[in-house]
Amino acid sequence: MTNLILGLILWSGFHLFKRLAPDARARSGMRGKGFAAIGILAGLVLMIIGYREAEGAFFWGRHPATAGINNLLMVLSVYLFAVSGMQTRLARRMRHPMLAGVKVWALGHLLVNGDVPSFVLFGGLLAWAVVQMIAINRAEPNWTPPPPAPMSKEVIAVVATVVVFGVITVIHTWLGYYPFG
Secondary structure, three states: OHHHHHHHHHHHHHHHHHHHOHHHHHHHHHHHHHHHHHHHHHHHHHHHHHHHHOOOOEEEOOOHHHHHHHHHHHHHHHHHHHHHHHOOOHHHOOOOHHHHHHHHHHHHHHHHOEEHHHHHHHHHHHHHHHHHHHHHHHHOOOOOOOOOOOHHHHHHHHHHHHHHHHHHHHHHHHOOOOOOO
């Protein structure tokens, strides 16, 4: 569990550094961006290793109904990531579509994984996304929506969602976590 918690701390700390210490982040320049990227990657690796090796109490497991709900939430989550990258019409209405996608992803995974390591990982990332949204909103209270996007970006976002969701399901299956039913 130590690696999992350390990974969450690194991930959260490096992501929040820009908001919590903007002057220090600005002084660090491009070197600071590289250092942060390495820290975030190290946090991700530790979370994966820590989750795979962690043990803890088990409260509930997968059920076909919750697996179906989780999959719908995952499609929505992937779509929110696509919306963020493509700056679609929804991105003009949502300030933080990517962080909203993280929250939907975490909630879906908490629904089907009722053990302590899952509470730590997915609950921790859900909490991080909430704190990150609050920190961004406080640091930058004025938000200007992106300019209108052409309809082609909407179509690309939907197609990308289907493709990425398919890739995610293949990877989950390959790792031994069959995501359906």
